[in-house]
Amino acid sequence: MHVLLLKEPRDGDSGPDPYIKELASHGHKATLIPVLSFxxxxxxxxxxxxxxxxxxxxxxxxxxxxxxxxxxxxxxxxxxxxxxxxxxxxxxxxxxxxxxxxxxxxxxxxxxxxxxxxxxxxxxxxxxxxxxxxxxxxxxxxxxxxxxxxxxxxxxxxxxxxxxxxxxxxxxEHPDLEKNLKNYFTEQGIPASVAFFSPSGVKFCLEVVRRLSGEQLTQIKFAAIGPTTQDAMTAEGLCVSCAAQKPTAEHLAAAIAKALQ
CATH class of the missing domain: 3.40.50.10090 (Rossmann fold)
Incomplete structure (x- = not known):
């Protein structure tokens, strides 16, 4: 299934992002869209x-x-x-x-x-x-x-x-955020799961994700990297399907895989 990760790529890290790799090991195809610029x-x-x-x-x-x-x-x-x-x-x-x-x-x-x-x-x-x-x-x-x-x-x-x-x-907010999200939804369709990695990610992305998903929003399993992000999602009225027990690629991938079973 398709999973959308709303996070920055790991800096200076060669090879695949650990979150993409872990989700692939559970049989899911993850795509990463950077949310923030610094x-x-x-x-x-x-x-x-x-x-x-x-x-x-x-x-x-x-x-x-x-x-x-x-x-x-x-x-x-x-x-x-x-x-x-x-x-x-x-x-x-x-x-x-x-x-x-x-x-x-x-x-x-x-x-x-x-x-x-x-x-x-x-x-x-x-x-x-x-x-x-x-x-x-x-x-x-x-x-x-x-x-x-x-x-x-x-x-x-x-x-x-x-x-x-x-x-x-x-x-x-990343200057290309909205454009990248639109392209993703156009090319890949509605993802099975969307993962948020920070309260600012929720702030900058949620409105666009809601708009692009339309009526299918309720079918998406929303995941949080940790309690702070989960609180931000809940405050926006989002139903959080799963949260990582620890903020690592392994824990988040396991939580998403379980939610998508």
Missing amino acids: KFVSLNTLTDKLFQPEKHGGLIFTSPRAVEAVKMCLEAEERREEWNSSVKDKWNTKSIYVVGKATAALVRSLGLNPLGEDTGTAEVLSRVIIEREDTNIPPFFFPCGSIKREVLPTALRDNGVPLETLTVYQTA
Whole structure:
């Protein structure tokens, strides 16, 4: 059956997207349509912060995009050398927290040692940080996107863990989103399942999907990558058929395959 994945392709990943591969192993043909486009901002400020580890209690990354912004700050030869020779080791004496395996892998590629990759959500990660960390430390540094949810900052502040945030990328609707969706529905017809990967994906795509599906909307099995996305779908009055137990390709593919049986 046809499954529509409303998500970005994995960055710099050669070979097929893991979600497409996992769904194929269940006998389903998945297509990926990118929903978001990203613009990096405040990179000079970010560079300054990265090279002053002594002013922070540690680092927090909740998205691969935030780590990409860091990589951009290290592109200059002399910056990279300074980072590799001393700066990254200073950060590694502190806690570096991440959500999810993709973010953790990118953090490792910077020479840093991530904690919390199995947490899966910002809620769970914030609990881990609160349990582990002291309140009388310099603030954690949290580079993030323009539409981050306030769950983690609020939880840390409520528990006295100091935090400093910096917006390093802005999220907008992908310029070709509507055109790509129309082409998909014209060529492939109504998909058996549609998977959402973020609340912003729901915000940008749902109206178009509703319009293109018409009366057949109720036949589609809608899937969510996790609880936050599921909440956003439910808030829009969508019937969610399944959600991944963990935000991985394996778990989502298994959930969709079961829903389509």
